[in-house]
Amino acid sequence: MRKLLLVSAIAMLPAGAFAAESALSWAYPVAPQGLPQPDPAKTFQAKGAPPDMKLTAAQINNAFGPPDWFPNEHPAMPPIVKNGRAPHVRACMLCHLPNGNGHPESASVSGLTANYITEQMHEFRDGNRMNNRAPVMIEMAKDITEPELKEAADYFASIPAAQQKWIRVVEGKTAPKNHVGNGGMRFFDEGGGTVAIAPNMIYEVAEDGEGAELRDQHFGFVDFVPEGSIKKGEALATTGGNGKTIQCSVCHGADFKGIGDVPRLAGRGAYYLIRQLNDIKTGVRKGNAVALMKPVVEKLSDEDMVNLVAYMASRQP
Amino acid sequence: MRNWLGVSLLVLAPVVAFAAEAPPEWAYPAAPSGFQPPPDDGQAKHVPGSTKAYTEKQIGDAFNPPDWNPDEHPPLPEIVAHGKKPDVNGCALCHLTMGYGHPESANIAGLSPGYFEEQLHEFKNGNRASMLPGRSNNMIRFAKALNDDEIKQVAAYFSSIKPFAWTKVVETSTVPKSYVGEGNMRFAANGADKEPIGRRIIELPQDEERAKLRDPHSPFVAYVPMGSIKAGETLATTGGGGKTIQCTVCHGADFKGIGNVPALAGRSAIYIFRQLNDIQKGTRHGNAVALMQPVVAKLTEDDMIGLAAFMASRTP
Numbered sequence: 001m002r003k004l005l006l007v008s009a010i011a012m013l014p015a016g017a018f019a020a021e022s023a024l025s026w027a028y029p030v031a032p033q034g035l036p037q038p039d040p041a042k043t044f045q046a047k048g049a050p051p052d053m054k055l056t057a058a059q060i061n062n063a064f065g066p067p068d069w070f071p072n073e074h075p076a077m078p079p080i081v082k083n084g085r086a087p088h089v090r091a092c093m094l095c096h097l098p099n100g101n102g103h104p105e106s107a108s109v110s111g112l113t114a115n116y117i118t119e120q121m122h123e124f125r126d127g128n129r130m131n132n133r134a135p136v137m138i139e140m141a142k143d144i145t146e147p148e149l150k151e152a153a154d155y156f157a158s159i160p161a162a163q164q165k166w167i168r169v170v171e172g173k174t175a176p177k178n179h180v181g182n183g184g185m186r187f188f189d190e191g192g193g194t195v196a197i198a199p200n201m202i203y204e205v206a207e208d209g210e211g212a213e214l215r216d217q218h219f220g221f222v223d224f225v226p227e228g229s230i231k232k233g234e235a236l237a238t239t240g241g242n243g244k245t246i247q248c249s250v251c252h253g254a255d256f257k258g259i260g261d262v263p264r265l266a267g268r269g270a271y272y273l274i275r276q277l278n279d280i281k282t283g284v285r286k287g288n289a290v291a292l293m294k295p296v297v298e299k300l301s302d303e304d305m306v307n308l309v310a311y312m313a314s315r316q317p
Numbered sequence: 318m319r320n321w322l323g324v325s326l327l328v329l330a331p332v333v334a335f336a337a338e339a340p341p342e343w344a345y346p347a348a349p350s351g352f353q354p355p356p357d358d359g360q361a362k363h364v365p366g367s368t369k370a371y372t373e374k375q376i377g378d379a380f381n382p383p384d385w386n387p388d389e390h391p392p393l394p395e396i397v398a399h400g401k402k403p404d405v406n407g408c409a410l411c412h413l414t415m416g417y418g419h420p421e422s423a424n425i426a427g428l429s430p431g432y433f434e435e436q437l438h439e440f441k442n443g444n445r446a447s448m449l450p451g452r453s454n455n456m457i458r459f460a461k462a463l464n465d466d467e468i469k470q471v472a473a474y475f476s477s478i479k480p481f482a483w484t485k486v487v488e489t490s491t492v493p494k495s496y497v498g499e500g501n502m503r504f505a506a507n508g509a510d511k512e513p514i515g516r517r518i519i520e521l522p523q524d525e526e527r528a529k530l531r532d533p534h535s536p537f538v539a540y541v542p543m544g545s546i547k548a549g550e551t552l553a554t555t556g557g558g559g560k561t562i563q564c565t566v567c568h569g570a571d572f573k574g575i576g577n578v579p580a581l582a583g584r585s586a587i588y589i590f591r592q593l594n595d596i597q598k599g600t601r602h603g604n605a606v607a608l609m610q611p612v613v614a615k616l617t618e619d620d621m622i623g624l625a626a627f628m629a630s631r632t633p
Contacts, residue, residue, distance in 0.1 A: 113604070115604060246566050250562050250566055250567075250608075251566075251567070251608055259607045259608050260603070260604035260605055260606070260607035260608060261604045261605065262608065287576070288429065288431050288576035288577045289576055289577065290576070291575045291576035292566075292567055292575050292576060292578065
């Protein structure tokens with residue numbers, strides 16, 4: 001089953017990924033059309049979940065009641081995070097998970113300040129955060145009430161640093177073969193083998209494919225990044241690369257964990273981070289605070305951005 | 318009388334300035350306790366370019382300060398014109414109808430609405446206190462009494478006013494002798510007496526009478542020590558070899574602000590000094606200000622004088 005999925009996905013990938021205007025299309029993953037889906041009635045269980053907790057595929061993908069496999073591992077969850085509010089506001093944890101670390105196609109929102117999260121929702125609402133993934137967030141941002149937003153923001157802001165560790169970064173010339181599957185996520189190929197990592201490419205792959213599909217908050221992601229990229233990213237981030245950019249530490253802090261309402265970068269997924277750099281550079285993400293980022297990104301090449309996000313993803317959150 | 322007051326203040330100043338943790342008196346002007354303004358002569362006053370007339374009593378009316386040039390600005394929101402009794406003075410009382418303000422308050426013309434609103438919330442939350450105890454009490458009281466809609470209206474109004482070159486910066490080794498009087502404003506003492514500027518910034522109205530009448534066409538002069546503009550420019554544009562961070566990064570290449578990061582160019586020199594100093598001393602803090610803490614941590618008072626002199630000298 002997986003294998004069938006895989007072949008069809010790879011066959012489709014070039015058309016989807018490289019036909020677009022940007023060489024960074026890989027960072028905006030979209031699930032291929034027509035992937036076989038499990039029977040909605042089939043039951044699944046996350047590894048280590050209570051033995052009596054078995055959920056159907058329909059339940060796992062229920063936008064207004066997604067799975068909370070480990071309810072004892074997070075603070076009390078506000079209703080909007082847990083269940084959303086039909087029809088326009090999906091449960092936040094559907095995509096961002098109960099720990100807020102999210103999947104590569106969404107975003108890590110754990111440990112951001114409540115003000116920053118609130119501001120970003122307003123930016124979605126006001127059309128200042130646009131890309132191929134944005135319409136879903138915009139729909140929700142336009143409908144969510146301020147009290148709901150505050151509860152969600154406070155919840156995700158409260159996730160402790162120890163639970164923000166979610167990404168493992170592996171540098172190399174090659175990565176294990178992988179493909180884009182359900183949810184726009186990358187999964188390891190079952191057949192093994194390797195694929196070369198181009199200098200402007202990152203493969204962000206689910207550590208445990210089934211875990212990711214079950215929305216299990218115990219399994220994060222691996223960033224396979226080009227050889228030497230972390231060091232190059234560090235040089236750019238800490239020195240500015242002789243005027244090519246501005247040291248990230250100035251506003252994001254010496255440890256890149258954020259200062260005030262400037263968001264943390266350390267330990268966030270490379271896909272999310274590179275989308276932000278690219279979106280700011282191309283102008284689809286804008287707004288007041290983002291104006292500060294314009295001169296930071298304008299001279300960065302795709303490779304520079306790959307290097308920067310490889311470095312940031314590798315840092316301790 | 319003026320002269321006598323000036324002298325007595327100078328005699329007192331060192332005592333105040335060198336007491337433990339006291340901020341530099343020249344940057345935090347406060348009229349001496351018991352200061353009495355000259356008696357009101359009851360006459361109607363005029364300023365050039367205006368057909369209006371106000372008595373001194375009207376000029377000092379916290380809930381209806383003068384609007385000398387109503388044709389030059391958009392309609393004043395109620396809070397700007399009249400405040401809200403009993404707790405909120407009309408903004409125009411100290412910041413003037415055009416927002417250019419006096420050195421003891423702030424030039425708030427042309428700030429972004431986001432920054433403006435945030436600052437009122439910061440006053441409300443206690444995050445904008447002054448190193449001089451009690452100096453922010455008025456703004457804190459106003460901010461607490463304003464609702465979000467009123468804050469939005471005031472912010473929208475002042476952000477719509479184009480910034481104006483309001484402070485002329487002059488490098489000098491001597492300054493007119495001066496004293497702090499009405500409205501906590503510093504004035505030149507009568508006579509031609511001068512004194513060394515020392516390591517101070519002395520900001521005076523270019524026309525004392527018009528400034529007292531709250532004329533929004535009456536700018537200021539900031540006397541700064543010789544060489545301070547250049548010293549400030551070096552710090553602002555290079556960071557001074559790690560002493561600070563280039564101001565341009567967040568405040569823009571022209572120091573006119575980026576997004577909700579405020580403009581620095583052309584604002585009052587002693588206002589800028591107070592902010593740097595209050596952030597360094599920790600009495601001004603908060604989320605956005607956290608970014609400024611590493612910027613100011615290693616600055617000396619001289620560095621801050623240079624930065625304030627340079628910023629005030631720039632075209633707003």
